[in-house]
Protein backbone atom coordinates (compact mmCIF):
# COMPACT_ATOMS: atom_id res chain seq x y z
CA UNK A 1 0.00 0.00 0.00
CA UNK A 2 1.79 3.03 -1.16
CA UNK A 3 1.45 6.68 -0.21
CA UNK A 4 -0.35 5.93 3.01
CA UNK A 5 0.88 8.28 5.65
CA UNK A 6 -0.70 10.04 8.50
CA UNK A 7 0.38 13.38 9.80
CA UNK A 8 -0.57 14.05 13.35
CA UNK A 9 1.10 14.66 16.64
CA UNK A 10 1.39 11.56 18.70
CA UNK A 11 1.92 13.26 22.06
CA UNK A 12 -1.69 13.51 23.09
CA UNK A 13 -2.95 9.99 22.74
CA UNK A 14 -4.43 8.32 25.80
CA UNK A 15 -3.81 4.67 26.64
CA UNK A 16 -7.25 3.74 25.37
CA UNK A 17 -6.70 5.57 22.09
CA UNK A 18 -3.53 3.53 21.67
CA UNK A 19 -5.48 0.31 22.06
CA UNK A 20 -5.24 -0.42 25.79
CA UNK A 21 -8.23 -2.43 27.05
CA UNK A 22 -9.35 -4.69 29.90
CA UNK A 23 -7.25 -7.56 28.59
CA UNK A 24 -4.10 -5.57 29.34
CA UNK A 25 -5.59 -3.86 32.39
CA UNK A 26 -5.78 -7.26 34.09
CA UNK A 27 -2.06 -7.95 33.74
CA UNK A 28 0.55 -7.16 36.37
CA UNK A 29 2.76 -4.34 35.12
CA UNK A 30 5.12 -4.70 38.11
CA UNK A 31 5.31 -0.96 38.62
CA UNK A 32 6.68 -0.34 35.10
CA UNK A 33 5.33 2.18 32.63
CA UNK A 34 3.71 0.76 29.50
CA UNK A 35 4.16 1.58 25.84
CA UNK A 36 3.11 0.13 22.51
CA UNK A 37 5.46 -1.00 19.76
CA UNK A 38 4.62 0.92 16.60
CA UNK A 39 7.49 -0.49 14.55
CA UNK A 40 10.10 -3.18 15.08
CA UNK A 41 13.45 -2.59 13.41
CA UNK A 42 16.47 -4.79 13.33
CA UNK A 43 18.25 -3.26 16.31
CA UNK A 44 15.66 -1.05 17.94
CA UNK A 45 11.97 -0.40 18.31
CA UNK A 46 9.72 2.62 17.97
CA UNK A 47 7.58 2.84 21.07
CA UNK A 48 4.69 5.13 21.78
CA UNK A 49 3.94 6.07 25.39
CA UNK A 50 0.47 7.28 26.37
CA UNK A 51 0.41 11.06 26.57
CA UNK A 52 4.14 11.30 25.95
CA UNK A 53 4.76 10.53 22.29
CA UNK A 54 7.30 8.32 20.58
CA UNK A 55 10.58 6.95 21.87
CA UNK A 56 13.33 4.71 20.66
CA UNK A 57 13.26 1.42 22.56
CA UNK A 58 16.08 -1.00 23.33
CA UNK A 59 15.74 -4.47 24.82
CA UNK A 60 17.30 -5.23 28.16
CA UNK A 61 19.84 -8.03 27.82
CA UNK A 62 17.85 -10.44 29.91
CA UNK A 63 14.89 -10.28 27.55
CA UNK A 64 17.13 -11.12 24.63
CA UNK A 65 18.67 -14.08 26.43
CA UNK A 66 15.47 -15.47 27.87
CA UNK A 67 13.60 -15.60 24.56
CA UNK A 68 13.38 -19.18 23.31
CA UNK A 69 12.04 -18.24 19.90
CA UNK A 70 12.07 -15.01 17.86
CA UNK A 71 8.29 -14.71 18.22
CA UNK A 72 8.74 -14.00 21.95
CA UNK A 73 10.57 -10.75 21.21
CA UNK A 74 8.55 -7.53 20.77
CA UNK A 75 6.55 -7.22 17.56
CA UNK A 76 4.59 -4.39 15.97
CA UNK A 77 1.42 -4.05 18.03
CA UNK A 78 2.82 -5.34 21.32
CA UNK A 79 2.34 -3.65 24.65
CA UNK A 80 5.64 -3.64 26.54
CA UNK A 81 6.83 -2.80 30.06
CA UNK A 82 9.38 0.00 29.87
CA UNK A 83 11.56 2.31 31.95
CA UNK A 84 12.70 5.69 30.64
CA UNK A 85 16.39 6.21 29.86
CA UNK A 86 16.40 9.80 28.66
CA UNK A 87 14.23 12.12 26.64
CA UNK A 88 14.40 9.97 23.54
CA UNK A 89 15.01 6.42 24.68
CA UNK A 90 13.36 3.77 26.82
CA UNK A 91 14.40 0.31 27.94
CA UNK A 92 12.05 -2.58 27.20
CA UNK A 93 11.82 -5.05 30.09
CA UNK A 94 9.04 -7.37 29.06
CA UNK A 95 6.42 -8.08 26.42
CA UNK A 96 2.90 -8.12 27.88
CA UNK A 97 0.70 -11.10 27.16
CA UNK A 98 -0.81 -10.78 23.68
CA UNK A 99 -4.52 -10.68 23.03
CA UNK A 100 -3.99 -11.96 19.49
CA UNK A 101 -1.04 -12.82 17.32
CA UNK A 102 -1.22 -12.61 13.56
CA UNK A 103 1.43 -14.64 11.76
CA UNK A 104 2.18 -16.02 8.39
CA UNK A 105 4.29 -18.82 7.07
CA UNK A 106 7.47 -17.19 5.88
CA UNK A 107 8.42 -17.56 2.26
CA UNK A 108 11.16 -20.02 1.35
CA UNK A 109 11.83 -23.59 2.24
CA UNK A 110 11.96 -23.15 6.01
CA UNK A 111 8.32 -22.06 6.16
CA UNK A 112 8.58 -21.07 9.80
CA UNK A 113 6.18 -18.83 11.66
CA UNK A 114 6.69 -15.13 11.20
CA UNK A 115 4.68 -12.82 13.41
CA UNK A 116 3.37 -9.91 11.36
CA UNK A 117 1.66 -8.01 14.15
CA UNK A 118 0.03 -8.60 17.49
CA UNK A 119 -3.11 -7.43 19.27
CA UNK A 120 -4.98 -7.10 16.01
CA UNK A 121 -8.78 -7.17 16.35
CA UNK A 122 -10.31 -6.91 12.91
CA UNK A 123 -9.01 -8.05 9.55
CA UNK A 124 -10.63 -6.40 6.54
CA UNK A 125 -10.22 -8.79 3.64
CA UNK A 126 -10.50 -6.88 0.38
CA UNK A 127 -11.37 -8.41 -2.97
CA UNK A 128 -12.31 -6.41 -6.01
CA UNK A 129 -15.18 -7.21 -8.34
CA UNK A 130 -15.04 -9.00 -10.51
CA UNK A 131 -11.77 -10.50 -11.72
CA UNK A 132 -10.14 -10.62 -8.30
CA UNK A 133 -13.13 -12.32 -6.68
CA UNK A 134 -12.20 -15.77 -5.41
CA UNK A 135 -14.10 -17.61 -2.68
CA UNK A 136 -11.18 -20.03 -2.36
CA UNK A 137 -8.72 -17.24 -1.61
CA UNK A 138 -11.20 -15.74 0.84
CA UNK A 139 -11.33 -19.04 2.67
CA UNK A 140 -7.60 -18.87 3.19
CA UNK A 141 -7.76 -15.41 4.73
CA UNK A 142 -10.79 -16.24 6.84
CA UNK A 143 -9.20 -19.42 8.16
CA UNK A 144 -6.08 -17.48 9.01
CA UNK A 145 -8.10 -14.81 10.84
CA UNK A 146 -10.00 -17.38 12.89
CA UNK A 147 -6.77 -19.17 13.74
CA UNK A 148 -5.45 -15.90 15.18
CA UNK A 149 -8.69 -15.03 17.04
CA UNK A 150 -9.11 -12.03 14.74
CA UNK A 151 -12.54 -11.05 13.38
CA UNK A 152 -12.72 -11.23 9.58
CA UNK A 153 -14.77 -8.71 7.58
CA UNK A 154 -15.05 -9.25 3.85
CA UNK A 155 -14.98 -6.19 1.61
CA UNK A 156 -16.23 -6.56 -1.95
CA UNK A 157 -14.65 -3.51 -3.54
CA UNK A 158 -15.00 -1.78 -6.92
CA UNK A 159 -18.68 -2.70 -6.88
CA UNK A 160 -19.25 -0.03 -9.52
CA UNK A 161 -17.66 -2.39 -12.04
CA UNK A 162 -20.43 -4.99 -11.90
CA UNK A 163 -24.09 -4.58 -12.66
CA UNK A 164 -25.37 -7.20 -10.24
CA UNK A 165 -23.67 -8.12 -6.97
CA UNK A 166 -26.18 -10.79 -5.92
CA UNK A 167 -24.34 -13.71 -7.57
CA UNK A 168 -21.22 -12.78 -5.57
CA UNK A 169 -23.11 -12.55 -2.32
CA UNK A 170 -24.69 -15.93 -3.03
CA UNK A 171 -21.28 -17.50 -3.36
CA UNK A 172 -20.20 -15.98 -0.07
CA UNK A 173 -23.23 -17.38 1.73
CA UNK A 174 -21.86 -20.78 0.93
CA UNK A 175 -18.69 -19.95 2.82
CA UNK A 176 -20.36 -18.74 5.96
CA UNK A 177 -23.90 -17.73 6.83
CA UNK A 178 -23.04 -15.02 9.34
CA UNK A 179 -20.00 -13.58 7.62
CA UNK A 180 -19.66 -9.79 7.84
CA UNK A 181 -19.67 -8.46 4.28
CA UNK A 182 -19.48 -4.86 3.09
CA UNK A 183 -19.91 -3.87 -0.55
CA UNK A 184 -17.86 -0.80 -1.39
CA UNK A 185 -16.80 1.52 -4.18
CA UNK A 186 -14.91 4.76 -4.11
CA UNK A 187 -16.47 5.72 -7.41
CA UNK A 188 -20.01 5.93 -6.04
CA UNK A 189 -19.00 5.99 -2.36
CA UNK A 190 -21.13 3.09 -1.20
CA UNK A 191 -20.13 1.14 1.91
CA UNK A 192 -17.51 3.63 3.07
CA UNK A 193 -19.63 4.94 5.96
CA UNK A 194 -20.43 1.40 7.02
CA UNK A 195 -16.75 0.57 7.37
CA UNK A 196 -16.10 3.84 9.16
CA UNK A 197 -18.75 2.92 11.70
CA UNK A 198 -17.04 -0.44 12.35
CA UNK A 199 -13.79 1.26 13.28
CA UNK A 200 -14.07 2.38 16.86
CA UNK A 201 -11.62 4.25 19.08
CA UNK A 202 -8.61 2.18 20.08
CA UNK A 203 -9.49 -0.65 17.69
CA UNK A 204 -6.54 -2.21 15.91
CA UNK A 205 -7.29 -3.32 12.36
CA UNK A 206 -5.61 -4.18 9.07
CA UNK A 207 -6.44 -4.49 5.39
CA UNK A 208 -5.35 -7.48 3.34
CA UNK A 209 -5.84 -8.38 -0.28
CA UNK A 210 -3.98 -8.74 -3.54
CA UNK A 211 -2.09 -5.88 -5.08
CA UNK A 212 -4.33 -3.50 -7.01
CA UNK A 213 -7.65 -4.40 -5.37
CA UNK A 214 -7.88 -0.84 -4.09
CA UNK A 215 -6.79 -1.01 -0.45
CA UNK A 216 -4.96 2.32 -0.47
CA UNK A 217 -7.76 4.10 -2.31
CA UNK A 218 -10.30 2.70 0.09
CA UNK A 219 -8.31 3.66 3.19
CA UNK A 220 -7.79 7.15 1.86
CA UNK A 221 -11.49 7.55 1.28
CA UNK A 222 -12.18 6.24 4.79
CA UNK A 223 -10.00 9.02 6.08
CA UNK A 224 -12.25 11.39 4.17
CA UNK A 225 -11.27 14.99 3.96
CA UNK A 226 -8.21 14.44 6.11
CA UNK A 227 -5.88 15.75 3.44
CA UNK A 228 -3.09 13.52 2.31
CA UNK A 229 -2.43 11.89 5.59
CA UNK A 230 1.15 11.52 6.61
CA UNK A 231 2.42 10.19 9.86
CA UNK A 232 6.02 11.04 10.29
CA UNK A 233 7.66 11.13 13.62
CA UNK A 234 10.81 12.92 14.61
CA UNK A 235 13.83 10.90 15.47
CA UNK A 236 17.41 11.79 16.21
CA UNK A 237 20.02 9.46 14.85
CA UNK A 238 23.33 8.68 16.57
CA UNK A 239 24.87 11.93 15.36
CA UNK A 240 21.97 13.96 16.63
CA UNK A 241 20.70 14.53 13.11
CA UNK A 242 17.00 14.96 12.75
CA UNK A 243 15.41 12.24 10.62
CA UNK A 244 11.89 11.14 9.87
CA UNK A 245 10.62 7.60 9.64
CA UNK A 246 7.29 6.17 8.67
CA UNK A 247 5.43 3.90 11.04
CA UNK A 248 3.71 0.58 10.82
CA UNK A 249 0.97 1.42 13.29
CA UNK A 250 -1.00 4.39 12.03
CA UNK A 251 -3.20 6.23 14.47
CA UNK A 252 -6.15 7.60 12.59
CA UNK A 253 -7.39 11.06 13.58
CA UNK A 254 -10.91 9.65 14.01
CA UNK A 255 -9.73 6.88 16.33
CA UNK A 256 -8.69 3.40 15.32
CA UNK A 257 -5.24 2.02 14.66
CA UNK A 258 -4.32 0.77 11.24
CA UNK A 259 -1.58 -1.83 10.95
CA UNK A 260 0.37 -1.34 7.76
CA UNK A 261 3.37 -3.63 7.84
CA UNK A 262 5.22 -5.29 4.99
CA UNK A 263 3.97 -8.82 4.55
CA UNK A 264 0.46 -8.02 5.62
CA UNK A 265 -0.96 -8.40 2.13
CA UNK A 266 -0.31 -11.97 1.05
CA UNK A 267 0.58 -14.88 3.23
CA UNK A 268 0.76 -18.61 3.57
CA UNK A 269 -1.55 -20.09 6.17
CA UNK A 270 -0.31 -21.10 9.58
CA UNK A 271 -3.86 -22.14 10.40
CA UNK A 272 -4.72 -24.38 13.29
CA UNK A 273 -7.46 -26.96 13.71
CA UNK A 274 -9.76 -24.51 15.45
CA UNK A 275 -9.50 -21.96 12.64
CA UNK A 276 -10.23 -24.60 10.03
CA UNK A 277 -13.23 -25.87 11.96
CA UNK A 278 -14.73 -22.41 12.26
CA UNK A 279 -14.04 -21.58 8.66
CA UNK A 280 -15.42 -24.89 7.33
CA UNK A 281 -18.25 -25.33 9.79
CA UNK A 282 -20.31 -27.59 7.48
CA UNK A 283 -17.38 -29.97 7.13
CA UNK A 284 -16.52 -30.06 10.82
CA UNK A 285 -20.15 -30.62 11.75
CA UNK A 286 -20.36 -33.73 9.61
CA UNK A 287 -16.86 -34.89 10.57
CA UNK A 288 -18.15 -35.59 14.06
CA UNK A 289 -20.15 -38.47 12.60
CA UNK A 290 -17.25 -40.20 10.86
CA UNK A 291 -16.59 -43.73 12.05
CA UNK A 292 -12.91 -43.08 12.79
CA UNK A 293 -11.75 -40.37 15.14
CA UNK A 294 -8.76 -39.48 12.99
CA UNK A 295 -10.58 -39.80 9.69
CA UNK A 296 -8.82 -38.00 6.83
CA UNK A 297 -12.15 -37.80 4.93
CA UNK A 298 -10.49 -39.13 1.82
CA UNK A 299 -11.07 -42.88 1.64
CA UNK A 300 -12.24 -44.22 5.00
CA UNK A 301 -15.42 -46.31 5.25
CA UNK A 302 -18.40 -44.61 6.88
CA UNK A 303 -16.91 -41.17 6.38
CA UNK A 304 -19.70 -38.66 6.98
CA UNK A 305 -17.82 -35.95 5.07
CA UNK A 306 -17.45 -38.02 1.90
CA UNK A 307 -21.09 -38.93 2.20
CA UNK A 308 -21.93 -35.23 2.62
CA UNK A 309 -20.09 -34.45 -0.59
CA UNK A 310 -21.91 -37.23 -2.42
CA UNK A 311 -25.27 -35.91 -1.18
CA UNK A 312 -24.41 -32.33 -2.07
CA UNK A 313 -24.40 -31.11 1.55
CA UNK A 314 -20.81 -30.01 1.03
CA UNK A 315 -19.87 -28.61 -2.36
CA UNK A 316 -17.03 -30.25 -4.23
CA UNK A 317 -15.14 -26.93 -4.29
CA UNK A 318 -15.41 -26.45 -0.55
CA UNK A 319 -14.35 -30.04 0.05
CA UNK A 320 -11.23 -29.68 -2.10
CA UNK A 321 -10.40 -26.35 -0.54
CA UNK A 322 -10.77 -27.84 2.94
CA UNK A 323 -8.43 -30.72 2.14
CA UNK A 324 -5.86 -28.36 0.67
CA UNK A 325 -5.87 -25.99 3.64
CA UNK A 326 -5.83 -28.88 6.07
CA UNK A 327 -2.77 -30.33 4.37
CA UNK A 328 -1.05 -26.95 4.45
CA UNK A 329 -1.91 -26.39 8.08
CA UNK A 330 -0.76 -29.87 9.05
CA UNK A 331 2.51 -29.48 7.20
CA UNK A 332 3.08 -26.11 8.79
CA UNK A 333 2.19 -27.26 12.31
CA UNK A 334 4.57 -30.18 12.04
CA UNK A 335 7.53 -28.27 10.67
CA UNK A 336 6.97 -25.42 13.09
CA UNK A 337 6.78 -27.79 16.02
CA UNK A 338 10.10 -29.36 15.06
CA UNK A 339 11.66 -25.95 14.53
CA UNK A 340 10.53 -24.67 17.91
CA UNK A 341 11.92 -27.73 19.60
CA UNK A 342 15.28 -27.13 17.99
CA UNK A 343 15.22 -23.41 18.79
CA UNK A 344 14.38 -24.19 22.40
CA UNK A 345 17.21 -26.68 22.66
CA UNK A 346 19.59 -24.13 21.21
CA UNK A 347 18.32 -21.45 23.60
CA UNK A 348 18.89 -23.77 26.55
CA UNK A 349 22.40 -24.51 25.38
CA UNK A 350 23.26 -20.81 25.10
CA UNK A 351 21.93 -20.14 28.59
CA UNK A 352 23.90 -23.07 29.95
CA UNK A 353 27.13 -21.76 28.43
CA UNK A 354 26.49 -18.27 29.82
CA UNK A 355 25.85 -19.77 33.27
CA UNK A 356 29.02 -21.85 33.19
CA UNK A 357 31.06 -18.84 32.16
CA UNK A 358 29.64 -16.85 35.05
CA UNK A 359 30.38 -19.64 37.51
CA UNK A 360 33.94 -19.84 36.40
CA UNK A 361 34.56 -16.17 37.09
Ligand SMILES: Nc1nc2c(ncn2[C@@H]2O[C@H](COP(=O)(O)OP(=O)(O)OP(=O)(O)O)[C@@H](O)[C@H]2O)c(=O)[nH]1
Nearest residue numbers: 001002158185186187210211212213214215216217
Ligand atom coordinates in the same frame (compact mmCIF):
# COMPACT_ATOMS: atom_id res chain seq x y z
N1 LIG B 1 -13.56 1.21 -10.58
C1 LIG B 1 -12.95 1.37 -9.40
N2 LIG B 1 -11.60 1.47 -9.33
C2 LIG B 1 -11.01 1.60 -8.12
C3 LIG B 1 -11.77 1.63 -6.92
N3 LIG B 1 -10.91 1.76 -5.88
C4 LIG B 1 -9.67 1.81 -6.42
N4 LIG B 1 -9.70 1.72 -7.75
C5 LIG B 1 -8.54 1.72 -8.68
O1 LIG B 1 -7.81 0.52 -8.53
C6 LIG B 1 -6.40 0.76 -8.74
C7 LIG B 1 -5.57 0.18 -7.59
O2 LIG B 1 -5.88 0.88 -6.39
P1 LIG B 1 -4.89 0.93 -5.13
O3 LIG B 1 -5.63 1.66 -4.05
O4 LIG B 1 -3.56 1.44 -5.53
O5 LIG B 1 -4.75 -0.62 -4.78
P2 LIG B 1 -3.93 -1.32 -3.60
O6 LIG B 1 -4.72 -2.48 -3.17
O7 LIG B 1 -3.58 -0.33 -2.54
O8 LIG B 1 -2.65 -1.81 -4.36
P3 LIG B 1 -1.18 -2.12 -3.77
O9 LIG B 1 -0.62 -0.81 -3.31
O10 LIG B 1 -0.45 -2.67 -4.96
O11 LIG B 1 -1.36 -3.11 -2.69
C8 LIG B 1 -6.26 2.26 -8.91
O12 LIG B 1 -6.14 2.54 -10.26
C9 LIG B 1 -7.56 2.82 -8.35
O13 LIG B 1 -7.92 4.04 -8.95
C10 LIG B 1 -13.21 1.53 -7.02
O14 LIG B 1 -13.96 1.54 -6.04
N5 LIG B 1 -13.73 1.38 -8.27
Ligand SMILES: [Zn+2]
Nearest residue numbers: 290295297303
Ligand atom coordinates in the same frame (compact mmCIF):
# COMPACT_ATOMS: atom_id res chain seq x y z
ZN1 LIG C 1 -14.35 -38.65 7.50
